[in-house]
Amino acid sequence: AQTVTQSQPEMSVQEAETVTLSCTYDTSESNYYLFWYKQPPSRQMILVIRQEAYKQQNATENRFSVNFQKAAKSFSLKISDSQLGDTAMYFCAFEDQKLVFGQGTRLTINP
Amino acid sequence: DTGVSQDPRHKITKRGQNVTFRCDPISEHNRLYWYRQTLGQGPEFLTYFQNEAQLEKSRLLSDRFSAERPKGSFSTLEIQRTEQGDSAMYLCASSFSRGPGANVLTFGAGSRLTVL
Numbered sequence: 001a002q003t004v005t006q007s008q009p010e011m012s013v014q015e016a017e018t019v020t021l022s023c024t025y026d027t028s029e030s031n032y033y034l035f036w037y038k039q040p041p042s043r044q045m046i047l048v049i050r051q052e053a054y055k056q057q058n059a060t061e062n063r064f065s066v067n068f069q070k071a072a073k074s075f076s077l078k079i080s081d082s083q084l085g086d087t088a089m090y091f092c093a094f095e096d097q098k099l100v101f102g103q104g105t106r107l108t109i110n111p
Numbered sequence: 112d113t114g115v116s117q118d119p120r121h122k123i124t125k126r127g128q129n130v131t132f133r134c135d136p137i138s139e140h141n142r143l144y145w146y147r148q149t150l151g152q153g154p155e156f157l158t159y160f161q162n163e164a165q166l167e168k169s170r171l172l173s174d175r176f177s178a179e180r181p182k183g184s185f186s187t188l189e190i191q192r193t194e195q196g197d198s199a200m201y202l203c204a205s206s207f208s209r210g211p212g213a214n215v216l217t218f219g220a221g222s223r224l225t226v227l
Binding site: 098100 | 144151152153154155156159166167202204214215216217218219220221
């Protein structure tokens with residue numbers, strides 16, 4: 001079974017700083033999707049970014065980008081110019097017909 | 112379309128009672144998923160449907176849990192003889208199964224269950 005590990009339970013940075021959240025996964029598949037989802041306090045989960053494993057180019061969505069290292073099975077999320085509204089739980093997920101989620105990283109952006 | 116709707120948003124029940132949650136997915140989506148999330152943890156997969164067919168059930172899902180999607184639209188998740196360990200947020204999500212949006216899940220706000 002696929003597993004997803006997020007080794008940073010909590011992180012805290014100042015507004016406007018850059019922060020990187022780590023994620024590793026385990027799979028024997030060669031083609032798959034990876035995701036980062038954001039869950040703001042008391043609000044629903046929303047998609048941040050998606051990466052297809054067969055694409056070597058790292059996905060980017062505005063201030064959010066990933067560093068996808070397929071051989072190392074690593075999928076980190078970089079948030080540039082962090083904003084107060086980025087405060088949330090962030091979940092890394094692997095797609096295997098359904099999504100398998102990591103334990104999450106609680107990110108706090110301080111003013 | 113207003114997204115994925117879940118009802119009720121909050122449910123408090125006594126141990127041993129039965130509860131039922133409803134999920135209305137995005138109408139164009141043919142896949143519907145149920146997850147359970149406890150405080151500070153990632154969502155755990157429970158089951159998913161493609162149209163009306165239940166394609167996978169987690170081993171976490173005991174016999175007290177049953178899910179249906181009778182007409183391939185809304186779904187219900189029933190928990191019989193609730194236990195305190197069932198207290199959690201129950202999340203529903205939906206997606207396409209094909210195309211550029213395949214497996215991009217849209218989540219509802221969740222149904223929070225508290226078992227006393």
